[in-house]
Amino acid sequence: MKGIRLRILKDRAFKFAIYLLSLLSLTPLFLIMFYTFRKGLKAINLQFLTHLPKPVGVEGGGISNAIVGTFLLVTIASAISIPVGVWAGIYLSENKRSWISEFLRITVDILQAIPSIVIGIIAYLWVVKPMGRFSALSGGIALAIMMLPIVVRNTEEVLRLIPPYLKEASLALGVPYHRTIIKVIIPAGIPGIVSGILLGISRIAGETAPLLFTAFGNQFMNWNIMKPVNALPLLIFNYAMSPYDEWKRLAWGASVVLILLVLAGNIISRMVAKKWKVQF
């Protein structure tokens, strides 16, 4: 057994390298989280959450308009992508092998791969250009295009896991096909569907690029979906690139709010999937 020591040494060195490199790849995450929370937590108070941004040179101010804007955008995106996405997902799981399904899967994959900035261009061409102005509606549509593939894929995957005998039992009792889907299949899969929707929402809530030339940003409070709105990621981007310390302070605060929002979406999504998991 020549070289057995060397081989064992190599083995140990490799293991050490794997652990070290893994630690190294997680380090930036800790650095970013630590830095963001240290900078941002100081900025957050009640005024921060309920007031509008102040002009340059004036202390204080908040991000209420961005919170409202993100809420509006996410609502519009959900209103479009949830019904279409869930229904298309049901189609895919019901017609697994048809050529339409194969084709649709490719389409959904491509939609998911499109860079967010290109989706911004698409929404600009479809909504902003014909309307002649930036609007919350166009931003919501851009985000809907991003969220749609997530919802479709997730719904399909969840419904596939439901055993066929559930459906057969319902059909055997004489329940019509569409009522079987609505009353048996969807309720059985609802935790997974909801968890996918929440995942989609937390994904789009942090998107900036599709909003740059659709929702555009707005210094004021706006509830009108036909007008430009601010959003948390947009506010972070605009204020981060500004030279003013006061605005950067707002941006750090908004970063913390956004991270917490995204985290909450992820965690709740997992809890829903775990808690309500239907066992068969």
Next chain:
Amino acid sequence: MKGKRAFKLSLIIAVLIVAIIFFAAAISLTLGSLPALKEFGWKFFFSKEWDPVSDRFGALPFLVGTLLTSFLALIISLPLSLSISILLGEYMKNGRFSSTVKSLVDLIAAVPSVIYGFWGLEVLVPFVRNLEIKFGIVPYGVGIFTASLILSFMIIPNTASLAREVIELVPGDLKEAAYSLGATRYEVIKKVTLPYARSGILAGILLSLGRALGETMAVTMVIGNNNNIPKNLFYPANTMASVIANEFTEATGDIYYSSLIAIGFALFLVTALFGILGRYIINKTTIKIAK
């Protein structure tokens, strides 16, 4: 029976909407980029002139910027993401520590890219600037290298999670056979696990690359926005995505505007190709392993 028909119709309508969104997007981008492509022809992608004042546009600087940042990021991130996937797929298959690491990797993917950009701008750019001063390079701070660093970190989860899945799927008896022949763990990983998981790792790399090519905000904030071909890796540049983010709202004139859409169209085609290729490899691999 009427209800059943209506229900099936509603399913078809949903499918149609998805398909229409896809085709309409492709058509809109094509139509939008036609004026620029008509004006400049194929030279559009090989000309390095980007001059809004005299209405001459060429996308070469941005192609170069995108390729440099993406591949540099991939090279930096590959050892890191592979280590994580080997750690989770071989050394620590389950247990609390393993699930913590998994959640942390998921968290890397969940953090919005604008926050990476902000952190990069505030922390990484000064850091790189100091390094550049030490090594006697022109201290821009911003540039291709900084953008690649941020990107390399952001794309870790894409490769890591896919590679981990395929590494976990490597059949135990294959590994055990190698062990019984006296192989060390390192030799098993090198000679059995990694070769077996090759195609899955490749798919992960393709998806990472697709992500890196299209990533916008983090890159835009730290790359320095220079519309010339970068002289070296520490030089400010622009990528296809970042030039669109910077100039789309300011674009005056049809040709300028259409040139930016053409860059977006090219980005769309490339990422679509990578997406399909990656998915194809994944499907093939899972079928092979399932057999």
